[in-house]
Amino acid sequence: MRIAVDAMGGDHAPREVVRGAINYAAANADEVILVGDVPRMEREIADYGRGRPASVTFVDAPEVIEMGEHPAAALRSKRRASVRVATDLVRDGAADAVVSAGSTGATMAAAVFRLGRIEGIDRPALPAHMVTATGPIMLLDVGANVDSTAENLVQFAAMGAIFAERVLHVPAPRIGLLNIGEEIEKGDALARAAHELLASADLNFVGNVEAHEMIAHRADVVVCDGFVGNVVIKLFEGLTSYIFRSLRADLQQGPVAPLALLALKPGFERIRQRFDYERYGGAPLLGVRGVSIVTHGRAKARMMEHAIRVASEAAAARIPDVIAEWTRSHPALRATPVPGPASLGVDVDGASTLATGPGADV
Amino acid sequence: MRIAVDAMGGDHAPREVVRGAINYAAANADEVILVGDVPRMEREIADYGRGRPASVTFVDAPEVIEMGEHPAAALRSKRRASVRVATDLVRDGAADAVVSAGSTGATMAAAVFRLGRIEGIDRPALPAHMVTATGPIMLLDVGANVDSTAENLVQFAAMGAIFAERVLHVPAPRIGLLNIGEEIEKGDALARAAHELLASADLNFVGNVEAHEMIAHRADVVVCDGFVGNVVIKLFEGLTSYIFRSLRADLQQGPVAPLALLALKPGFERIRQRFDYERYGGAPLLGVRGVSIVTHGRAKARMMEHAIRVASEAAAARIPDVIAEWTRSHPALRATPVPGPASLGVDVDGASTLATGPGADV
Numbered sequence A, B: 001m002r003i004a005v006d007a008m009g010g011d012h013a014p015r016e017v018v019r020g021a022i023n024y025a026a027a028n029a030d031e032v033i034l035v036g037d038v039p040r041m042e043r044e045i046a047d048y049g050r051g052r053p054a055s056v057t058f059v060d061a062p063e064v065i066e067m068g069e070h071p072a073a074a075l076r077s078k079r080r081a082s083v084r085v086a087t088d089l090v091r092d093g094a095a096d097a098v099v100s101a102g103s104t105g106a107t108m109a110a111a112v113f114r115l116g117r118i119e120g121i122d123r124p125a126l127p128a129h130m131v132t133a134t135g136p137i138m139l140l141d142v143g144a145n146v147d148s149t150a151e152n153l154v155q156f157a158a159m160g161a162i163f164a165e166r167v168l169h170v171p172a173p174r175i176g177l178l179n180i181g182e183e184i185e186k187g188d189a190l191a192r193a194a195h196e197l198l199a200s201a202d203l204n205f206v207g208n209v210e211a212h213e214m215i216a217h218r219a220d221v222v223v224c225d226g227f228v229g230n231v232v233i234k235l236f237e238g239l240t241s242y243i244f245r246s247l248r249a250d251l252q253q254g255p256v257a258p259l260a261l262l263a264l265k266p267g268f269e270r271i272r273q274r275f276d277y278e279r280y281g282g283a284p285l286l287g288v289r290g291v292s293i294v295t296h297g298r299a300k301a302r303m304m305e306h307a308i309r310v311a312s313e314a315a316a317a318r319i320p321d322v323i324a325e326w327t328r329s330h331p332a333l334r335a336t337p338v339p340g341p342a343s344l345g346v347d348v349d350g351a352s353t354l355a356t357g358p359g360a361d362v
Helices: A015-027 A038-048 A071-077 A082-091 A104-115 A150-166 A189-200 A211-215 A226-251 A257-263 A265-274 A301-316 A319-329 B015-027 B038-048 B071-077 B082-091 B104-115 B150-166 B189-200 B211-215 B226-251 B257-263 B265-274 B301-316 B319-329
Strands: A002-006 A031-036 A056-060 A097-100 A127-132 A135-140 A175-178 A205-209 A221-223 A291-294 B002-006 B031-036 B056-060 B097-100 B127-132 B135-140 B175-178 B205-209 B221-223 B291-294
Touching: A002 A015, A002 A082, A002 A301, A015 A031, A015 A038, A015 A056, A015 A301, A031 A038, A031 A082, A038 A056, A056 A082, A071 A104, A082 A097, A082 A104, A082 A291, A097 A104, A097 A301, A104 A291, A127 A211, A127 A226, A135 A150, A135 A226, A150 A175, A150 A189, A150 A221, A150 A319, A175 A189, A175 A211, A175 A226, A189 A205, A211 B226, A226 B211, A226 B226, A226 B265, A257 A265, A257 B257, A265 B226, A291 A301, B002 B015, B002 B082, B002 B301, B015 B031, B015 B038, B015 B056, B015 B301, B031 B038, B031 B082, B038 B056, B056 B082, B071 B104, B082 B097, B082 B104, B082 B291, B097 B104, B097 B301, B104 B291, B127 B211, B127 B226, B135 B150, B135 B226, B150 B175, B150 B189, B150 B221, B150 B319, B175 B189, B175 B211, B175 B226, B189 B205, B257 B265, B291 B301
Parallel strands: A002 A031, A002 A097, A031 A056, A097 A291, A135 A221, A175 A205, A175 A221, B002 B031, B002 B097, B031 B056, B097 B291, B135 B221, B175 B205, B175 B221
Antiparallel strands: A127 A135, B127 B135
């Protein structure tokens, strides 16, 4: 596989991105194409001191889309932006997948506008992995869309299950609908309509899943509108880090605390591993004609390495082709295009919204 | 103040409810009216061995609405249900407030149908308190409504601010809108419309608040639709308890762990206090003509005691009168009644939904 990596995207770019790419290339047979400011990337490689594996190549793209920029506008004006150039490599068949830790809105916009939507998919969706004791849960959508329809949610379910089965290796993934009660009649208008449609589709639908049951891993793939999903992942991340910060502050007080904490180090290490979301690498924007992996803006080398691995596995599993095949074999579940602007591009990192007409080109 | 307490509601009723009531009455000047099965309540008081303070009286109501029952139907058929009889005491002027740890749906339905809505309030709302390092955040609605309008959210904001200021003693509470980005144009159709309306109202509106910023206490009162709010509180509760369970499991392993944990006991006690939601007692159903406090189904004596205190403070502050005054002085912000069934009664404890026409009587 040939993976295009946006070397300029993310809080620690290009340094950590370049290091992750070098580490990945050194350990795997894939080709890695670093897309960015070539002199800077060369300097980072020299600083790292591991040399450049022959499987790592450069493509020059000196422009960067910053977090605060409007994704669609920035993509349009910055023709040599690293994320745009990297995505175009996939479109043109020069790479099998693209990975970026930059502005999520810009990465998603590049995927939608440069790769295009899969026929029959109205709204591409962005999943997030949530860590639980017994494995990851895929929640989608977490912010590519707002004001979804029931048909959108059914497509999210099918796309999520395809990814969970073929990339996360979850056999027959259980699909749940995020809702506020177990019973069929529970929820808002969207949840009630989606429940009915999910139950009648040929999906492994296990019913409504409440937020606390999600933590208990009652389903492998959980679908919801992107507004709710975005709130969920931000609360998950915010609350987890708040609790661990509080723990540190509260436990470090007192004269014997340092020694006691030292004795508990293996236990804390077990917890750290339990909540290690980095190993999931990144999330694919599902529903576009190519593999585009969005990873965390705070990703460092290790997480970048995982994200490149996910991109390689998703490309090897031909996820976009499998989704296209699903829409062809389920003509009744093809979404009716919604009039008005598509909402794709709500940024999970808090950058600006992209609101644009469906199918518009940058 | 005279507080009617539903002695039969909750997982630990009547035992813990009776004990909480006795403890409260022993320490405060208020009257407590225990509503339930009189022989059982008498037995619990005898078992407790503290005697019955003169300020504790009984009202007989032998029927109980169970968690699985449909709230409206059960209220209609069980005329001597404890929560119905207790709520009627408020309606008839024999009590100043009612408290229940029973089915949230039934408690809310009793409040709406027996007390009635405040004129100009279209949808009563149920808040929840979320614990943070610097004080509680009031989030509303957490499940009394789904498919709210922007007007509903403005009313939630006004009602939440009134309660936060007069009962939680937060001076000039900062009101936030739960959203998925900081910018005005972010969010779904509801959030965008609500932002505009909140910004133009004479409220202390501080703008959009994302879920992780909520944890950082960026606002004192945060408004959202009940679907999202219900997901948030269930995730908050589920994730917090999951992390603490994981901690226990992971830290207790190894030969020196017990000793080290013993040394850290004061630290863990500080954390326990930090996440102690029991002291907030319970939440008022805001927008009904009387004070009705919903407390946790798992409430034990200590939390019941706090819930009765909240009821007393809300009654002393005449919260329903202040809300009615607000609606009178803000005729433009009175909600236009929505056609179709009101959704009040989605149960935060997972019991059945109550869907009924506005203003219907049981």
